[in-house]
Amino acid sequence: MDWLPDHPSVVCGTQGVVASGVYVGGRRIADVAIEEAGQWARRPGHVVWLGLCEPSPELLHRVQVQFGLHDLAIEDAGKAHQRPKIEQYGDALFVVARTAQMVEGRIAFGETHLFVGHGYVVSVRHGASTSYAGVRGRAEASPLMLAHGEDYILYAILDFIVDNYRPVLETIQAEVEEIEDCVLASNLGEHAVERLYMLRRDLLRLRTAVRPLVEVCRRLEHVEALAIDAAMQPLFRDVTDHVYRVQEEIDALREVLAFAFEASQMIGQAQQTAITRKLAAWAAILAVPTAVAGIYGMNFEYMPELKWHVGYFAVLGVILLSCAMLYRKFRRDRWL
Structure with a gap:
């Protein structure tokens, strides 16, 4: 599935090293070059x-040399299209998460790969992703929390x-509410139905991106299994709760869209049934004069009523009375 769109507005603005810094006790003491990063981390x-965006294979290799990153993890980080997961290589963790943004009415997906080990965190962004400068800024504004080191950064x-x-x-959700209003007001048009299908498909892809994060965060909660500070366990549990809520909202929106489509189909069928009834009622009414005209158009020799002086008016009266009775019946039955 090609879920990483090639769109200039969603990819990294600056490729390569976006930001790098060394922290002691939760405070930034210096910027660091890649060639010196390993020495500081030890x-x-x-x-x-260290923050990277769309790094080249050569840059990833330089980072690997500094922190001793596993070959398989580096191979995954060089490719997008990875499933959200968490893997452990010795004392280091490799975490993959998918990111999402709205671009021109569609959900654009990206990826973030995280290398977490003793004394370092390396984030690698691919595709649609908001800059992590805000994360770094908020973390630096809370030195007591940042003092927990790589676990808090993760x-x-x-x-x-x-x-x-x-x-x-x-x-x-705002667009779904507009679709619901359209369904209640009238039947959905072809464009609205196409948009409805597109939203449901995007939500399904978003759910596929979000759901594996539950397992990632749950594993991070079990500090006995991974080298994570026990004090961070409640924070990762909080992230797990947020992921659950996001997943529930996605499911709720997909159900609403399904109901909207079903309601639109039912309204359309009801409108078609009403039109069919009207056509059938008018056909039945018009069948009376058609049948009478057909009888008198067969030119039989013995038709006594043709000799009556009031025959013409009698036939017209019968036609009008029959049509009026049928019209009244169909109106009463709400076919007209």
Whole structure:
């Protein structure tokens, strides 16, 4: 599934190294070059936070050399189209999460790959993703929390990714409400039906991107299984709750869209039935003069009523009376 669109407004503005810094006790003490990052990360109490965007294979190799990253993790980080997951390589973690943004009325998807180890965090962004400069700024504004090091940075990035699903859902929810109003007002047009299908498909893709994050966060909660600070466990549990709520909202929106489509179909069928009834009623009414005219148009020799002086008016009276009775009956039965 080609879920990473080639759109200039959703890819990284600056490719390569976006930001890098060294933190001690929750405070940034210096910027760091990649060639020096490994040395800083090995110092006790130091944490290197390196942000990359659409890195080249050569840049990834340089980062791998500095932090001793696993070959398989580097291979995955060089490719987008990875399923959200968490893998452990020795004392290091490799986390994949999908990001989402609204672009020209469609959900554009991207990816973030996170390398987390003792003394370092490396984030690699691909495709549609908001800059993590805001995450870094908020983290630096809370040195007590940032003092927890790489575990808190991992939480901050995952929480930011999950929170960014909400604007997407709010935009879709507003459009869903407009579709509901259209359904109640009249039958959906062809364009509205196409849009409805497109929204349902995008929501399904978003659900596919969100759902695996539940398992990722749940694994991060179990500190006995992974090298995560026990104090961070409640924070990762909070992210898990946010993911659950996002998933529930996605399911609710998909159900509303399904109901809207079904309601539109039912309204359309009801309108077609009403039109068919009207046509049938008028056909029955017109059948009376047609039948009478057909009888008198057969030119039989013995038709006594043709000799009556009032024969013409009698036939017209019978036709009008019959049509009036049929019209009244159809009106009473609400066919007309």
